[in-house]
Amino acid sequence: MTAVTQSDSTILIIDDNADTIRLLSAMVRGQARVLFATNGAAGIDIARLQRPQLILLDVEMAGMDGFAVCDVIRRDPALRSSAIIFVTAQSSPEAEIACLDAGAVDFIPKPLNAAVVQARVRTHLRLQAALATLDGLAHQDGLTGLFNRRHFDSQLATEFARHRRHGMPLGLALVDVDHFKLYNDQYGHQQGDACLKAVAGAIREGARRPGELAARYGGEEFVVLLPNTRREELLTYGDWLCSRVTMLDLPHPTAPTAPAVTISVGLCSMLPAEGDTPEALLHKADMALYEAKAAGRNRGVVAGPD
Ligand SMILES: Nc1nc2c(ncn2[C@@H]2O[C@H](COP(=O)(O)OP(=O)(O)OP(=O)(O)O)[C@@H](O)[C@H]2O)c(=O)[nH]1
Numbered sequence: 001m002t003a004v005t006q007s008d009s010t011i012l013i014i015d016d017n018a019d020t021i022r023l024l025s026a027m028v029r030g031q032a033r034v035l036f037a038t039n040g041a042a043g044i045d046i047a048r049l050q051r052p053q054l055i056l057l058d059v060e061m062a063g064m065d066g067f068a069v070c071d072v073i074r075r076d077p078a079l080r081s082s083a084i085i086f087v088t089a090q091s092s093p094e095a096e097i098a099c100l101d102a103g104a105v106d107f108i109p110k111p112l113n114a115a116v117v118q119a120r121v122r123t124h125l126r127l128q129a130a131l132a133t134l135d136g137l138a139h140q141d142g143l144t145g146l147f148n149r150r151h152f153d154s155q156l157a158t159e160f161a162r163h164r165r166h167g168m169p170l171g172l173a174l175v176d177v178d179h180f181k182l183y184n185d186q187y188g189h190q191q192g193d194a195c196l197k198a199v200a201g202a203i204r205e206g207a208r209r210p211g212e213l214a215a216r217y218g219g220e221e222f223v224v225l226l227p228n229t230r231r232e233e234l235l236t237y238g239d240w241l242c243s244r245v246t247m248l249d250l251p252h253p254t255a256p257t258a259p260a261v262t263i264s265v266g267l268c269s270m271l272p273a274e275g276d277t278p279e280a281l282l283h284k285a286d287m288a289l290y291e292a293k294a295a296g297r298n299r300g301v302v303a304g305p306d
Contacts, residue, residue: 009125010035010050014043014069015058015087020112024056024087027117031125040064044072052082053128054121056108059088059099067102074103081132083124087112141216143193144200152215152223156278159211159227164272171229171269173238174285175203175222178262178297179255186254195250195261196220202244223285231269231305238265238292238300246298262298264289269302 009032021036037043059066086099089110099107139151163170184192207214211227250261266289270281284303292301
């Protein structure tokens with residue numbers, strides 16, 4: 001494997017012929033960072049590590065051929081966003097159709113023509129960039145820029161299973177803006193939206209540890225997923241999050257709690273065991289949030305140990 005040039009995109013060439021690799025690299029090196037592998041298995045390993053936008057895949061290779069490599073890559077969810085272009089000397093319509101049916105996005109015929117290769121690569125890099133943007137938007141909340149509920153739900157399921165496998169405690173914080181109806185009544189919906197954006201910013205910047213994920217759970221409710229976090233660590237986290245929002249100093253004169261916008265936080269940590277569900281973790285955090293509201297708001301409450 002070698003890096004030929006640096007750019008935002010990465011192209012992986014998988015080919016067992018060194019001359020073809022040299023030729024293809026020279027043709028596309030101005031368009032992206034170029035990596036290469038000289039057999040299918042090594043190519044798959046590099047793809048998993050480097051997540052290239054494009055893979056230029058030789059069909060006829062000794063050992064694992066291009067179709068077998070394509071099959072492994074297409075089945076790997078982690079490589080969903082890597083597009084495959086087959087490179088082959090077989091240019092019959094049947095061969096072309098077989099490449100596309102195997103899951104490739106395109107087909108480059110040999111002998112290689114530099115202008116054709118570059119045009120195809122340019123087009124697919126552009127498409128890949130557009131897809132990546134769309135993919136990002138599909139996971140984002142439009143108002144606050146935090147992750148949306150759908151993304152959170154899927155990450156929660158993944159993390160719950162991972163924490164169960166590794167015997168680690170998974171923490172969760174449910175955040176609700178206090179007396180937000182009164183805020184909207186006082187300032188109008190538009191300023192209410194601006195307030196939610198500011199609160200979301202404070203929550204996002206507070207999610208500093210690797211793997212922490214902040215999302216908008218709905219309306220004026222947010223959620224933070226806290227990997228490998230014990231109950232004791234949550235005791236200060238909730239109040240710390242509250243203080244981050246208080247420090248925004250957003251006036252809220254009609255709120256009975258305080259003259260500024262505040263939040264309440266319900267927290268829970270669970271060591272997931274067989275039979276436990278993500279819903280149970282959410283439910284416990286929700287109950288703790290209810291307690292925080294009932295106890296006067298602007299505070300964090302951690303669900304008790306079982
Ligand atoms: N501006 C704005 N308001 C929203 C949005 N989503 C929900 N809301 C408002 O948030 C308010 C939530 O009110 P409630 O659930 O009664 O709770 P609250 O007034 O915050 O009171 P407590 O939660 O008990 O402290 C409602 O008035 C909703 O209309 C949004 O996207 N933008």
